[in-house]
Amino acid sequence: MEDFIVSARKYRPSTFDSVVGQESITQTLLKAIENNHLAQAFLFNGPRGVGKTTCARILAREVNHFHSGGMDEGQDFSFNIFELDAASNNSVEDIRSLIDQVRIPPQIGKYKVYIIDEVHMLSKAAFNAFLKTLEEPPPYAIFILATTEKHKVLPTIISRCQVFDFNRIQISSMVNHLGQIATKEGIDFEESALHVVAEKADGALRDALSIFDQMVSFSGNRVTYEDVINNLNILDYDYYFALCNAFLNCDTETALITFNQILNKGFDGHNFINGLANHIRNVLMCVSPKTINILEVSETIKKKYLEEAPKFQTDHLVVSLEILGKADLDYKISRNQRLLVEVLLLKLCSVFSLGEKKNTTDKTEIATAKPNSKVENAAEIKIPEIREVPSNGPSETSAPKAAEVPEQPVKEVMLQNDMDPASKNDLTQESDASSTVKIEPAVEAPHSAIAETKVKKLPKPSFSSKLGSSKLGGIPSLSAMKAKMKSEEGHKTGNKEDEIENFEGKPTDPFNLNDLWAAWKEYAAKIKEQDKQSYYVTLTKHDPIMLEENQIQFLVDNHVQVSDIDQDRSNLMEFLREALNNWKIQLKVVIDEAEKKDGDSLYDPADKFKAMAEKNPLLKDFKDRFDLDIEHDL
Numbered sequence: 001m002e003d004f005i006v007s008a009r010k011y012r013p014s015t016f017d018s019v020v021g022q023e024s025i026t027q028t029l030l031k032a033i034e035n036n037h038l039a040q041a042f043l044f045n046g047p048r049g050v051g052k053t054t055c056a057r058i059l060a061r062e063v064n065h066f067h068s069g070g071m072d073e074g075q076d077f078s079f080n081i082f083e084l085d086a087a088s089n090n091s092v093e094d095i096r097s098l099i100d101q102v103r104i105p106p107q108i109g110k111y112k113v114y115i116i117d118e119v120h121m122l123s124k125a126a127f128n129a130f131l132k133t134l135e136e137p138p139p140y141a142i143f144i145l146a147t148t149e150k151h152k153v154l155p156t157i158i159s160r161c162q163v164f165d166f167n168r169i170q171i172s173s174m175v176n177h178l179g180q181i182a183t184k185e186g187i188d189f190e191e192s193a194l195h196v197v198a199e200k201a202d203g204a205l206r207d208a209l210s211i212f213d214q215m216v217s218f219s220g221n222r223v224t225y226e227d228v229i230n231n232l233n234i235l236d237y238d239y240y241f242a243l244c245n246a247f248l249n250c251d252t253e254t255a256l257i258t259f260n261q262i263l264n265k266g267f268d269g270h271n272f273i274n275g276l277a278n279h280i281r282n283v284l285m286c287v288s289p290k291t292i293n294i295l296e297v298s299e300t301i302k303k304k305y306l307e308e309a310p311k312f313q314t315d316h317l318v319v320s321l322e323i324l325g326k327a328d329l330d331y332k333i334s335r336n337q338r339l340l341v342e343v344l345l346l347k348l349c350s351v352f353s354l355g356e357k358k359n360t361t362d363k364t365e366i367a368t369a370k371p372n373s374k375v376e377n378a379a380e381i382k383i384p385e386i387r388e389v390p391s392n393g394p395s396e397t398s399a400p401k402a403a404e405v406p407e408q409p410v411k412e413v414m415l416q417n418d419m420d421p422a423s424k425n426d427l428t429q430e431s432d433a434s435s436t437v438k439i440e441p442a443v444e445a446p447h448s449a450i451a452e453t454k455v456k457k458l459p460k461p462s463f464s465s466k467l468g469s470s471k472l473g474g475i476p477s478l479s480a481m482k483a484k485m486k487s488e489e490g491h492k493t494g495n496k497e498d499e500i501e502n503f504e505g506k507p508t509d510p511f512n513l514n515d516l517w518a519a520w521k522e523y524a525a526k527i528k529e530q531d532k533q534s535y536y537v538t539l540t541k542h543d544p545i546m547l548e549e550n551q552i553q554f555l556v557d558n559h560v561q562v563s564d565i566d567q568d569r570s571n572l573m574e575f576l577r578e579a580l581n582n583w584k585i586q587l588k589v590v591i592d593e594a595e596k597k598d599g600d601s602l603y604d605p606a607d608k609f610k611a612m613a614e615k616n617p618l619l620k621d622f623k624d625r626f627d628l629d630i631e632h633d634l
Helices: 023-034 052-067 092-102 124-135 171-185 191-201 205-219 225-231 237-248 252-264 269-287 289-294 299-311 314-331 337-360 363-369 421-428 478-488 513-529 533-541 559-567 569-580 593-597 605-615 618-625
Strands: 041-045 081-085 112-117 141-147 162-165 411-413 435-438 452-455 545-548 551-556 586-591
Touching (some): 023 052, 052 081, 081 092, 092 112, 092 124, 171 191, 171 205, 191 205, 191 225, 191 299, 205 225, 237 252, 237 299, 237 337, 252 337, 269 289, 269 299, 269 314, 269 337, 314 337, 337 513, 513 533, 513 545, 513 569, 533 559, 559 569, 605 618
Parallel strands (some): 081 112, 112 141, 411 452, 551 586
16 A cells, blocks of 8 residues: 655646646746856745645756756755755754855856745744845855744845745635646545635645545545535525525524524534625625625635625625624624624624515505605695693683684784792893794694794893802702703704704605714714824714614713714704704713613713712711702713
């Protein structure tokens, strides 16, 4: 029985023509030999298994063969080739021993070639000892340095060498080479199986040959696609195609069951995320005919991609890749990694299904619900019931038809608060200084009141210097003062229904969750450019969600973040309305209960006062005696 030799050694190239995937480098070296333009030092840089050491050995033999004039065809000139493994011989003494050998001229042939593999492992002192010899070597000496990490080599060494960067070998080239070897060995194979082997090798031909030997040992004289994916623990393409179909149909049950099957077969969740991202990337490449050639899969798998690609939209695929990229980063730091992947699948179902529903069912409804910017016929507008609110109590009156509506007198609405009677009398005397505010009816309540009201400007309270038995006489409570501030600056808070009062006649185009996320990320990027890092983190930690049409909800961690958003609410809402072309958008900021339990009470004034009162009960008596209020962040 003959001794087995691994394919990486048995089929190692012996000439430049047999080197796979490095045609530009081999042609350059061959012409340099023929034209006698050889440099004194070469640096071969590239990933593992792409032919650096092989090309160095071929170059060392070809140099002496070419200059021997064909007189020594049977001579391999092995005495003229010296190899040094710098990973284990990286000291100054090893380099000095090499320099002593360089001084001796060759006995056979014209050149002595020194190959130093893994040269980046040399110590700094060894590099410095090697500098002078490398810069001015004897005319018969040629140095070939090979490394996988060029950045670790001293710049002074690199400047003295002719650098060749070896590329990763293309999958198609590896498949052709593996097919030739299989034919020579009499092994039957499926092309899709060799494609999987080449993809697993990640551009390294030596790794591909090792995997090929492993497959031959497993399956005998026939290498099949099923044997390769089972033996190498690789997910089949069918799983990813099934998942993408589940995303399109918003079939969350199928997506979760498929992922559970994948886990039961022993696959890692992180590899699953990367595999799904690569699958969606391949689908994206097949959407346009110009990018199909970028796809590096077998012809059978490529046909499947071409059949599935028309079902998807480009923007959905791009958003999915962004979500998968974020999940890839969050996976390692997640405490519940399985839950993270399951939530990821639910998000992807939402991304693909929202676009389908919008494109198929809601187009006619959106077209009829979209208001025109100009009102052509005012008589066709239905005016709901008008409700007047006098100062002494509410009463309802029915409104006539739209064509017969007379001009209604302006009604005054008294702001009810805890002010003293003197302040209320002053309020009735300042009707001329009031401003007119239009209140627009809510969408859900068509019979709500529509009236032009005058909001009074509250006068400054008159403070009394006399102290009562328990309270300060003549001083309004803090709740009354707070009500006054909200009434004067209500349009700044953005939490009232009259926030959209001045937007009548402006467009309210429909938008989906993808449009909202894109606009939100664009605004967050602007905040980051303004160097507002804390506010940027607030905007990007959670994604906004849509409660219903034009209603947006955003989760925050604490009251401080609520305050940050409230201060910037006008700018944020203006940007979202312009970006989404919808002027009826309303934003609701909600504190995440899970985060609130983790320490948000530190920022809550009510909880602060409660903790302080437990330590000092006199604080509660002081608050009650002077009727003090604790300002809550609403």
